[in-house]
Amino acid sequence: xTISTDTSTSANSLTAPAPMTPMQExxxxxxxxxxxxxxxxxxxxxxxxxxxxxxxxxxxxxDQYRDALLLPPAWLEGGNWSFxxxxxxxxxxxxxxxxxxxxxxxxxxxxxxxxxxIVGILLGLIAGYFKGVIDTIIMRFVDIMLAMPSLLLxxxxxxxxxxxxxxxxxxxxxxxxxxxVRLTRAATMAEMSRDYVTSSRVIGAGxxxxxxxxxxxxxxxxxxxxxxxxxxxxxxxxxxxxxxxLGAQPPxxxxxxxxxxxxxxxxxxxxxxxxxGLMILITVLAFNLMGDGLRDALDPKLKQ
Amino acid sequence: xxxxIFRRLxxxxxxxxxxxxxxxxxxxxxxxxxxxxxxxERGVSAERHALLSAQLGFDKxxxxxxxxxxxxxxxxxxGNSLITKEPVMKEFLTLFPATVELTICAAIFxxxxxxxxxxxxAVKRGTILDHSVMTFSLTGYSMPIFWWALLLMxxxxxxxxxxxxxxRIDVVYWIDDVTGFMLIDTLLSDxxxxxxxxxxxxxxxxxxxxxxxxxxxxxxxxxxxxxxLSEDYIRTARAKGIAxxxxxxxxxxxxxxxxxITVIGLQVGILLSGAILTETVFAWPGIxxxxxxxxxxxxxxxxxxxxxxxACIIIIVNLLVDITYGIVNPRIRHSR
Numbered sequence: 001x002t003i004s005t006d007t008s009t010s011a012n013s014l015t016a017p018a019p020m021t022p023m024q025e026x027x028x029x030x031x032x033x034x035x036x037x038x039x040x041x042x043x044x045x046x047x048x049x050x051x052x053x054x055x056x057x058x059x060x061x062x063d064q065y066r067d068a069l070l071l072p073p074a075w076l077e078g079g080n081w082s083f084x085x086x087x088x089x090x091x092x093x094x095x096x097x098x099x100x101x102x103x104x105x106x107x108x109x110x111x112x113x114x115x116x117x118i119v120g121i122l123l124g125l126i127a128g129y130f131k132g133v134i135d136t137i138i139m140r141f142v143d144i145m146l147a148m149p150s151l152l153l154x155x156x157x158x159x160x161x162x163x164x165x166x167x168x169x170x171x172x173x174x175x176x177x178x179x180x181v182r183l184t185r186a187a188t189m190a191e192m193s194r195d196y197v198t199s200s201r202v203i204g205a206g207x208x209x210x211x212x213x214x215x216x217x218x219x220x221x222x223x224x225x226x227x228x229x230x231x232x233x234x235x236x237x238x239x240x241x242x243x244x245x246l247g248a249q250p251p252x253x254x255x256x257x258x259x260x261x262x263x264x265x266x267x268x269x270x271x272x273x274x275x276x277g278l279m280i281l282i283t284v285l286a287f288n289l290m291g292d293g294l295r296d297a298l299d300p301k302l303k304q
Numbered sequence: 305x306x307x308x309i310f311r312r313l314x315x316x317x318x319x320x321x322x323x324x325x326x327x328x329x330x331x332x333x334x335x336x337x338x339x340x341x342x343x344x345e346r347g348v349s350a351e352r353h354a355l356l357s358a359q360l361g362f363d364k365x366x367x368x369x370x371x372x373x374x375x376x377x378x379x380x381x382x383g384n385s386l387i388t389k390e391p392v393m394k395e396f397l398t399l400f401p402a403t404v405e406l407t408i409c410a411a412i413f414x415x416x417x418x419x420x421x422x423x424x425x426a427v428k429r430g431t432i433l434d435h436s437v438m439t440f441s442l443t444g445y446s447m448p449i450f451w452w453a454l455l456l457m458x459x460x461x462x463x464x465x466x467x468x469x470x471x472r473i474d475v476v477y478w479i480d481d482v483t484g485f486m487l488i489d490t491l492l493s494d495x496x497x498x499x500x501x502x503x504x505x506x507x508x509x510x511x512x513x514x515x516x517x518x519x520x521x522x523x524x525x526x527x528x529x530x531x532x533l534s535e536d537y538i539r540t541a542r543a544k545g546i547a548x549x550x551x552x553x554x555x556x557x558x559x560x561x562x563x564x565i566t567v568i569g570l571q572v573g574i575l576l577s578g579a580i581l582t583e584t585v586f587a588w589p590g591i592x593x594x595x596x597x598x599x600x601x602x603x604x605x606x607x608x609x610x611x612x613x614x615a616c617i618i619i620i621v622n623l624l625v626d627i628t629y630g631i632v633n634p635r636i637r638h639s640r
Contacts, residue, residue: 035442140318140319140322141322143319143322144319144322144323144326147319147323147615147618147619147622148323148573148611148614148615148618149573149574149576149577149614149618150577151577151578151580151581152576152577152580152611152614152615155580155595155596155599156327156330156607156611157330159599159607160330160331160333160334161333232446236446236448239448239450240448240450240581243448243450243581243584244580244581244584244596245600246599256448256450259450259451259454263454263585266454266457266458266462267462270458273451273454273455273458274455274458276451277448277450277451277452277454277455278451280448280451281443281446281447281448281451284446284447284448285442285443285446288442288445288446289442292442
């Protein structure tokens with residue numbers, strides 16, 4: 001009895017520290033990248049702003065203060081602290097419009113990324129799993145879409161369907177589809193030759209079980225990275241469409257269309273032009289930083 | 305080699321057919337009858353509707369319409385604009401040089417800044433220089449270029465008054481259209497000062513359009529250089545006592561450039577779609593502005609034709625890049 005306890009304690013004292021769980025390991029690598037953490041913090045702030053826009057924003061985004069047209073930001077001469085970032089040409093508070101605009105950008109990002117992720121994963125899994133003719137057809141289709149710059153294709157789709165937020169979101173999800181299809185297909189093909197897939201097949205797992213339960217979870221890492229980067233391009237494309245008058249229509253507080261409205265005031269009121277663009281830049285940059293960090297943390301091969 | 309080119313060429317045909325199918329379908333997805341859309345507010349009588357329908361081939365089955373369309377496209381016939389009644393191809397050809405000029409200048413800007421920045425960052429890896437290059441390039445990569453254009457315009461045109469706000473040249477000059485490239489045409493003409501005016505109009509749009517490609521090139525050059533610099537032959541060259549700059553420029557850069565060249569080629573798509581935004585902001589009379597205006601005017605043949613041509617240009621450039629890559633790198637040529 002005593003001997004056995006002795007051996008067990010000595011064995012305990014010799015073992016290495018408990019290995020990190022995958023989540024801890026991920027966080028260990030992710031948090032060592034300062035840029036990525038900064039991106040995460042900014043994204044969290046913007047999401048907070050988007051969710052609680054009604055409480056955070058000092059004014060309603062559509063209230064027009066007729067006695068405060070084109071007011072400069074508060075710290076400048078003539079500024080007013082109740083309109084911190086100034087007002088636009090019809091007297092709407094820019095800060096409040098930016099805060100409400102984040103709601104739109106984030107939700108378009110979520111909708112576009114989710115839609116293209118779901119369809120992309122499905123097509124990619126089918127192409128990678130069945131190979132042959134189906135694969136050729138899907139991949140030809142993907143190649144055609146990749147031959148067009150995403151903004152041009154999005155413009156074409158919106159031009160036909162008519163300009164609106166919903167159509168813009170649809171166009172953005174269609175144009176980001178090819179990346180997800182390609183990634184899923186490549187990952188599926190790599191996993192298909194692994195032993196664990198073969199053994200599940202031998203046990204008698206059907207194609208659906210193999211695709212979604214065996215293979216898919218192992219393909220997720222590159223997809224998560226791509227989805228984060230997809231967020232940044234969705235927000236950027238949405239703003240570009242809004243700027244061209246093909247996305248959100250005025251008076252919706254969307255960052256891109258706010259810029260388009262401000263075009264004629266470039267000479268008189270720099271703040272109407274500067275802040276919406278800065279907001280787009282900060283948001284896109286945050287997603288790109290986090291995407292880079294995720295890639296480093298999830299893909300050990302790329303670690304330098 | 306010929307086998308490689310042939311194989312690569314044969315891949316282009318289905319892509320081209322796919323794109324024609326796409327543009328053909330797009331135009332038929334417009335809600336409503338195409339002839340009523342063309343007629344606009346006024347509407348057409350039943351007889352005229354039937355006549356137009358027969359003229360434009362809308363009464364034929366869809367596959368016949370498609371083959372006719374592709375046949376027309378192959379002969380350079382993209383239909384006529386609904387507004388100006390001019391052939392789409394003709395309008396495109398008059399506007400295209402402006403876009404090419406802008407795109408080339410933007411590409412030159414991107415390469416001139418991006419390449420050295422990437423090399424410096426790689427050589428000085430881990431220093432403050434490296435970090436700032438990477439920060440700048442990530443910022444450039446995330447830049448909403450339409451805003452960037454407005455910002456530069458605000459600073460350099462409005463506040464400092466150094467550059468003009470929009471257009472290709474001052475209205476006081478009347479330049480004969482010889483090549484369509486303003487820089488060449490102004491040199492050929494004898495109007496004094498017109499060349500300087502053309503250059504000053506080009507500066508801001510080129511910087512704006514070149515920003516994203518510059519960031520991409522800088523990032524790619526850095527990572528490619530880092531990879532090459534860790535190779536054994538670089539260590540050997542250094543051990544032999546070759547001057548450090550010579551190792552970097554002659555030994556490392558030549559090999560590091562191969563992937564960079566591919567990336568530069570792939571920027572054509574980014575440049576052409578970025579041109580849509582840049583041209584809109586700077587009122588640059590090129591195909592980007594033309595496309596956006598046509599969408600606003602619901603001039604569908606122009607939209608259809610314009611998208612088709614731009615997509616074809618991108619396919620052709622990508623093909624050329626692939627073939628060049630095959631020439632430079634035999635491993636690509638012989639792989640299946």
